Amino acid sequence: MSVSLPERAGSIVLTGIPAVAGVVAAPVVRPVERVRIETASENIAKSDRAPEAERLRVAAATVAQRLRHRATRADGAAAEVLSANAAMAVDRGWLGVAEGSIATGTPAPAATTAAIEQFAAMFTRLGGRMAERVTDLYDIRDRVVAELTGAPEPGITLPDRPSILLATDLAPADTAGLDPNLIVGLATSLGGPTSHTAIIARQLGIPCLVAVTGLDEVPVGAQVLLDATTGRVTVHPDPDADATAAADHRAAAARAAAWSGPGATADGHRVDILANVQDGASARAARRTPAAGIGLFRTELCFLDRESEPSIEEQAATYREVLDAYPDAKVVIRTLDAGSDKPLRFAPHPDEANPALGVRGIRTALLDDGLLDRQLDAIALAAADRDTAPWVMAPMISTAAEAESFAAKARARALTPGIMIEVPAAALLAETLLAHVDFASIGTNDLAQYTMAADRMSPHLATLTDPWQPAVLHLVARTAAAGHALAKPIGVCGEAAADPLLACILTGLGITSLSAAAPALSPVGATLATIPLETCRRAAQSVLATSNPAEARAAARTALGMDSSQPAEIE
Ligand code: PEP
Numbered sequence: 001m002s003v004s005l006p007e008r009a010g011s012i013v014l015t016g017i018p019a020v021a022g023v024v025a026a027p028v029v030r031p032v033e034r035v036r037i038e039t040a041s042e043n044i045a046k047s048d049r050a051p052e053a054e055r056l057r058v059a060a061a062t063v064a065q066r067l068r069h070r071a072t073r074a075d076g077a078a079a080e081v082l083s084a085n086a087a088m089a090v091d092r093g094w095l096g097v098a099e100g101s102i103a104t105g106t107p108a109p110a111a112t113t114a115a116i117e118q119f120a121a122m123f124t125r126l127g128g129r130m131a132e133r134v135t136d137l138y139d140i141r142d143r144v145v146a147e148l149t150g151a152p153e154p155g156i157t158l159p160d161r162p163s164i165l166l167a168t169d170l171a172p173a174d175t176a177g178l179d180p181n182l183i184v185g186l187a188t189s190l191g192g193p194t195s196h197t198a199i200i201a202r203q204l205g206i207p208c209l210v211a212v213t214g215l216d217e218v219p220v221g222a223q224v225l226l227d228a229t230t231g232r233v234t235v236h237p238d239p240d241a242d243a244t245a246a247a248d249h250r251a252a253a254a255r256a257a258a259w260s261g262p263g264a265t266a267d268g269h270r271v272d273i274l275a276n277v278q279d280g281a282s283a284r285a286a287r288r289t290p291a292a293g294i295g296l297f298r299t300e301l302c303f304l305d306r307e308s309e310p311s312i313e314e315q316a317a318t319y320r321e322v323l324d325a326y327p328d329a330k331v332v333i334r335t336l337d338a339g340s341d342k343p344l345r346f347a348p349h350p351d352e353a354n355p356a357l358g359v360r361g362i363r364t365a366l367l368d369d370g371l372l373d374r375q376l377d378a379i380a381l382a383a384a385d386r387d388t389a390p391w392v393m394a395p396m397i398s399t400a401a402e403a404e405s406f407a408a409k410a411r412a413r414a415l416t417p418g419i420m421i422e423v424p425a426a427a428l429l430a431e432t433l434l435a436h437v438d439f440a441s442i443g444t445n446d447l448a449q450y451t452m453a454a455d456r457m458s459p460h461l462a463t464l465t466d467p468w469q470p471a472v473l474h475l476v477a478r479t480a481a482a483g484h485a486l487a488k489p490i491g492v493c494g495e496a497a498a499d500p501l502l503a504c505i506l507t508g509l510g511i512t513s514l515s516a517a518a519p520a521l522s523p524v525g526a527t528l529a530t531i532p533l534e535t536c537r538r539a540a541q542s543v544l545a546t547s548n549p550a551e552a553r554a555a556a557r558t559a560l561g562m563d564s565s566q567p568a569e570i571e
Pocket residue numbers: 296298337422442443444445446447493494495
């Protein structure tokens with residue numbers, strides 16, 4: 001955990017994990033406290049129970065309807081979250097439990113609270129992405145109970161002037177409704193860099209810090225400087241530093257808006273800047289940005305709600321939509337990364353105490369490789385009339401034998417095989433594994449999780465899963481060197497690639513492509529375009545010599561000539 005240090009007389013610096021880069025200064029606002037509604041639990045008369053259950057169903061449907069309506073006015077990740085929450089509001093699981101307690105005499109608000117509590121406990125036990133949805137569940141509870149009791153719908157009241165929103169955590173439905181002109185920065189004391197809040201903030205372009213220690217003490221109205229590039233919130237900042245930092249950020253934002261690719265350093269060393277997508281719609285949206293292709297198509301996200309395996313033709317139609325968005329460019333399709341926090345109901349998942357270390361990604365093929373074979377058939381079918389073979393890569397590769405077997409299956413279908421490097425074992429033996437395939441892409445989200453033995457979704461361990469951890473960057477360096485030795489491209493497609501400062505370091509380490517959510521790409525490309533390759537290389541070496549993420553960031557800023565006068569915080 002970071003230790004907060006008073007930085008200058010009168011100012012306090014709090015540290016957190018940068019989720020969406022940017023620097024802004026503004027006064028603090030906080031979400032309106034959610035009214036805790038007393039849910040009286042006296043028994044209701046038998047004759048009132050059926051109408052009470054109906055009242056609950058109507059309230060849940062009303063909440064779902066409002067969320068769906070907001071989804072139609074949003075797009076991308078915000079729309080997806082709002083639609084998913086709308087579906088959760090009328091989910092038969094919790095509603096069934098609540099109706100069961102109403103049938104025994106519990107009033108609807110108390111029945112709602114108890115049912116949601118039961119599901120929240122179950123999601124927390126499951127961990128990972130399921131645990132993240134607990135915030136959504138509580139948000140639905142508050143909305144339904146407010147509807148039942150006639151209280152105002154909970155949420156964030158937008159301020160009348162540009163402000164920085166500080167919160168313990170935010171419901172994704174609240175984040176999705178933020179106006180970036182009024183909420184110019186966001187910081188939470190919980191949440192990780194891959195939380196829904198961070199994903200939506202990235203899409204809205206709101207600079208965002210998560211896992212900030214000491215945030216709860218900052219009073220409403222206090223002026224703060226939120227630096228989501230270095231990971232600091234300065235309370236009562238020096239007014240000059242305040243203005244300079246914000247002006248620097250505005251200049252950087254203008255540079256990013258003007259950047260149109262292709263990705264290259266200031267001296268013309270090419271680095272492909274690519275988009276991460278999960279379906280045809282996001283691929284078409286990426287096409288409207290400077291993304292030169294797709295660096296990661298997360299195919300499992302297309303089928304999370306499926307009970308049974310989609311047919312080869314159905315899969316092919318889904319993949320073709322993404323290929324069609326980039327007919328002549330590089331498209332890297334990842335085979336199903338089922339398991340752990342992304343279980344697919346039609347993939348083999350044994351009951352496991354520790355699913356992140358269990359049967360996920362390529363390991364599902366150990367139990368049944370028919371699923372992988374059929375997916376590769378579908379990709380080949382989707383690509384049948386393309387001039388260039390799509391690249392396919394397997395997630396969670398940890399041995400040379402897995403790489404070899406995957407490559408044989410891909411080549412048999414005229415696909416270009418690659419592997420993801422997400423497990424330290426794969427990075428350590430990168431040269432051996434790469435001998436079997438044509439490329440690799442480093443998934444820094446999982447590589448950090450497995451290197452640091454820290455759940456990537458844990459809000460308490462966000463410092464450990466920070467991709468700036470030098471141990472993680474040493475494994476990136478090792479993999480890039482292996483790629484260089486064998487003349488094979490090595491990309492990065494984890495959240496690390498969305499950080500403009502880290503993008504320069506990755507380039508200096510020898511990474512040949514960077515793939516991230518499309519809205520993050522312009523700041524990355526624009527920053528890289530200002531730095532010569534040799535400077536990136538020197539900066540990368542100085543980062544590798546550090547011992548913690550804060551030092552690593554500071555070393556990078558100094559070596560890249562982006563130094564702010566601020567000292568590094570203590571880890
Ligand atoms: C990663 O692990 O960095 C990655 C890109 O894969 P995912 O986030 O889908 O696990």
